[in-house]
Every structure is written in C-alpha cells, then in structure tokens.
Amino acid sequence: MSVYEIRISPQVQAQLDLLRAFDHVRILEAIEEKLTHEPLVRSRNRKPLEPTPPALAEFVKNLLGDVTATVWELRVVPWRVAYAVEGRAVHILYVFRKDQGTTDEALS
Numbered sequence: 023m024s025v026y027e028i029r030i031s032p033q034v035q036a037q038l039d040l041l042r043a044f045d046h047v048r049i050l051e052a053i054e055e056k057l058t059h060e061p062l063v064r065s066r067n068r069k070p071l072e073p074t075p076p077a078l079a080e081f082v083k084n085l086l087g088d089v090t091a092t093v094w095e096l097r098v099v100p101w102r103v104a105y106a107v108e109g110r111a112v113h114i115l116y117v118f119r120k121d122q123g124t125t126d127e128a129l130s
Contacts, residue, residue, distance in 0.1 A: 025058050026107070030114045031085065037117045045101065049117060052098040057105065057112045067097040071104070075125050078104050081115045095125065 030038075030053075038046050056068060064070070074082065074093045082091050086108050093115065096103040102125065104116040 024110065026061055027111045028053060028057060028114065029111050034114045034117055041117075049098050049101055049103060052096060053103060053112075053114065056096055061094065061105065061107050061112050069095055071095050071125060078115055082106050085113055085115065 038049065041049070052067075056065075061068070071078070071093045078093050081104075082093060086106060091106045091108065093104055093106050096105065100119055100121050102118055102120045103114060104118070106113050106115060
C-alpha cells in the first residue's frame with residue numbers, strides 16, 4: 023500500500039490556525055489517518071462531491087489547473103475537509119463547518 027503526500031496550502035493552514043486548538047488537532051489527525059492511504063475510496067466519512075460545488079471549483083482550477091478533478095469531502099463532525107487528489111498527492115482545498123444544510127449552503 024502506497025502512501026499519499028498531504029499538501030496543505032497556506033490558505034487552508036490559515037483557516038486551521040483560526041480554529042480552537044482541539045478542532046485544529048482533531049482535523050489534522052483525521053486528515054493524516056484517513057487520507058494518507060486510499061483517499062479515493064468511499065467510506066462512512068469520505069465521499070466525492072458530485073457535482074463539484076461552484077465555490078470549490080475555482081480552488082481546484084487555481085491549485086491544480088484541472089477543472090475536471092473530483093473534489094472529495096472528509097467528514098470530521100461538525101467540520102468538513104474538501105480535498106482533491108493529483109497523482110500521489112492529496113491537496114487540502116478548504117476546511118469549513120457544516121452544522122446542517124447542504125455543502126453549497128455551508129460554503130456560501
């Protein structure tokens with residue numbers, strides 16, 4: 023089993039730094055545990071976001087230059103981590119809180 027490299031952009035790191043320490047650590051631990059191996063396998067806490075929410079499509083385009091890349095969501099209740107995979111790298115796109123409603127609503 024090969025290991026994927028986790029890439030957290032400065033913008034996402036800034037988002038994480040604004041969170042409570044407990045949430046910050048919990049999200050980073052979930053990323054490490056769930057996304058370094060098999061980030062493209064559906065699970066109870068991981069799914070593709072189809073179609074890609076418009077708010078995240080721009081992140082994918084700017085980061086990867088690929089508008090067709092599938093954006094995935096990792097659930098770390100009540101937080102969500104949006105990510106895309108390119109080769110052996112997992113790009114963390116956005117971290118947001120989702121208490122209720124849809125992902126599009128949570129991002130707007």
